[in-house]
Amino acid sequence: MVVPTRPSFTSSATPSVAENTTGVFYTATATDPQGDPIAFSLFSGADADKFVLENNGGLRFNQTPNFDLPVDANLDNVYEVTLRATAGGETTDLAMRVRVTNDVEGIRVTRVASGIVDPVAFARVPGEETLLVAEKSGRVMRFNSATNAVSEDTFVRDNRRPGEVLAISYGFEANIWQEGIYLVTHSPADGLMVQAFNPARGTTGFATLGPAWSAPTTATMILSGSIFVAVGSPAESDAQNAATPYGKLIELPFIDPYAGASVLPSDVVNIRPRIIGDGIRQPGGFSIGFGGLFLADRGGTREHELTSFLTNARPLDFGWPFYEGAQETRANPPAAVNGPTLVYPFGTGIRQGTGIVAGLINDYRFLPGGGDAYIFADINGTIFSVPTPRLFDGFRHTTNVFENRSEDFAPDFGKIDSPVGFAPGSGTDHFFILDRDGEIFKVSQRAG
Ligand SMILES: [Ca+2]
Ligand SMILES: [Ca+2]
Ligand SMILES: [Ca+2]
Ligand SMILES: [Ca+2]
Structure with missing residues (x-):
C-alpha cells in the first residue's frame, strides 16, 4: 500500500x-x-x-x-x-x-411591442410620445411610448407612392412648411425617392433622388438641422460616381419658402436634395453627438466602421470601395478620406459581426459609467458599448475596447435577434431598440 x-x-x-x-x-x-x-x-x-x-x-x-x-x-x-x-x-x-x-449592472430591458412586420427603421417625433416605425412594405406605424399601443398612420397609408421603404425620419420640428414624416423609398417605377407627409396640414411632397436599381440597397436618415440621408451602393462603381445618388450622403436642407424659393401649395416641403458626400457602402444608421454626426457603414468582407464628420466639412468621403473600415481594399484611394473612429471585423467569429447598427451617444445616466457610453449593435444581435471619450480621443478603436453588453441587454420577453435601430425616449431615463422580427424593447434602469 x-x-x-x-x-x-x-x-x-x-x-x-x-x-x-x-x-x-x-x-x-x-x-x-x-x-x-x-x-x-x-x-x-x-x-x-x-x-x-x-x-x-x-x-x-x-x-x-x-x-x-x-x-x-x-x-x-x-x-x-x-x-x-x-x-x-x-x-x-x-x-x-x-x-x-455577468452582472446586468442596473440595466433593464423590457419588450414593449411586437408584431410589427419587417421593420426597417424608426424615429422619434420630437416632443411627443411617438416613435414612427417604418415597415419595409410601406406601412408607417405609430408606437405610443406612453401606452405601448401601435397603430398605422392612415395619412401616410392613403397618400404614399408605392415602393419599398428604406429609411424614416421626422423632419424640421416646429417648421410648419417642412415638419412631417419623411421616407426614403425605392421602386422600379419611381426609383429612389424621398416622400414627405404632414398629416396635420394634410399635405405631401416628394423628390426623386435617382433611378431605379435592380438590387435595392439600404438607406438611413436623420434630422440634425437638416435631414441627412445616407444611401448604400449596390455597385462598387457607384460609390465615387457623382452622377448617381447611390453610395452618397445627401442633405435635404431647410429652405424657407418665403425667402424666394417657390413652393407648390400642396407641398409639405420644398425638397431640394443635394449630394454632399460619397464613398458609402451599406449604411447602418447615424448617431448624433458633439456638434457632428457619426455614420455607421457595413463592410462586406473586411471591416465595419463608424465615422465621425461635421456636416459642413468638405470633402466628405467615406472611402468605399477603396477602404472597408481602415482596411485598404483597392489601390489609389482618393486623397481625402474621412477615416473611421471605430472599426471591427466582418465575420461570424468572436468579436466579429455581420453589420454595424448605429446607436446612441448618450446621456443615459442610469447606464454603467454614469451614462458616459456609446451604445450600438450588430445585426447579429450583439449589443456593444464603448466609453464615449473613445469617440473623441483622436485614435481609432476596435474590439479590445468594445464591451459586449448582450447579456446585460437580455430582455424580459422575446429576444434581440437582429437589431435595426435605436431611438431616444422622451427623457434620458430610457431609450428604445427596434428588432427586425417586429419587437420593440425599452431600455431603462433596473430597480434596486
Ligand atoms: Ca455586465
Ligand atoms: Ca461589466
Ligand atoms: Ca478562457
Ligand atoms: Ca427578436
Whole structure:
C-alpha cells in the first residue's frame, strides 16, 4: 500500500466570481499527510498573469474583472490558472478554471411591442410620445411610448407612392412648411425617392433622388438641422460616381419658402436634395453627438466602421470601395478620406459581426459609467458599448475596447435577434431598440 505524502487541495478548482468584484474572492486550502506547513504559489496557466496570490492563499484579480470585456486568453470569461501547494519539499498542482459571471449592472430591458412586420427603421417625433416605425412594405406605424399601443398612420397609408421603404425620419420640428414624416423609398417605377407627409396640414411632397436599381440597397436618415440621408451602393462603381445618388450622403436642407424659393401649395416641403458626400457602402444608421454626426457603414468582407464628420466639412468621403473600415481594399484611394473612429471585423467569429447598427451617444445616466457610453449593435444581435471619450480621443478603436453588453441587454420577453435601430425616449431615463422580427424593447434602469 502506497501511503500518500503529498499535500492535497481542499479548495475548489472551479470557483465562480461575479464581475466587478474587487479583492480576494477565493482562498486556497490544502492538507498535508505529515502536517508539514503548506505554501501556495501561482505556478502556471494561460491566464496566470491576471491574478495576484496572497501569502495566506487568497486569490484576487490584478484588474477588476469585467464580464462584458473579458481579458482571458481565449476570451470566454473562464480564467485558467494553476496553483501549486508545497509542503515538506513535495508539491501538488491545482489546475483552476475561474469563471467570471455577468452582472446586468442596473440595466433593464423590457419588450414593449411586437408584431410589427419587417421593420426597417424608426424615429422619434420630437416632443411627443411617438416613435414612427417604418415597415419595409410601406406601412408607417405609430408606437405610443406612453401606452405601448401601435397603430398605422392612415395619412401616410392613403397618400404614399408605392415602393419599398428604406429609411424614416421626422423632419424640421416646429417648421410648419417642412415638419412631417419623411421616407426614403425605392421602386422600379419611381426609383429612389424621398416622400414627405404632414398629416396635420394634410399635405405631401416628394423628390426623386435617382433611378431605379435592380438590387435595392439600404438607406438611413436623420434630422440634425437638416435631414441627412445616407444611401448604400449596390455597385462598387457607384460609390465615387457623382452622377448617381447611390453610395452618397445627401442633405435635404431647410429652405424657407418665403425667402424666394417657390413652393407648390400642396407641398409639405420644398425638397431640394443635394449630394454632399460619397464613398458609402451599406449604411447602418447615424448617431448624433458633439456638434457632428457619426455614420455607421457595413463592410462586406473586411471591416465595419463608424465615422465621425461635421456636416459642413468638405470633402466628405467615406472611402468605399477603396477602404472597408481602415482596411485598404483597392489601390489609389482618393486623397481625402474621412477615416473611421471605430472599426471591427466582418465575420461570424468572436468579436466579429455581420453589420454595424448605429446607436446612441448618450446621456443615459442610469447606464454603467454614469451614462458616459456609446451604445450600438450588430445585426447579429450583439449589443456593444464603448466609453464615449473613445469617440473623441483622436485614435481609432476596435474590439479590445468594445464591451459586449448582450447579456446585460437580455430582455424580459422575446429576444434581440437582429437589431435595426435605436431611438431616444422622451427623457434620458430610457431609450428604445427596434428588432427586425417586429419587437420593440425599452431600455431603462433596473430597480434596486
Ligand atoms: Ca461589466
Ligand atoms: Ca478562457
Ligand atoms: Ca455586465
Ligand atoms: Ca427578436
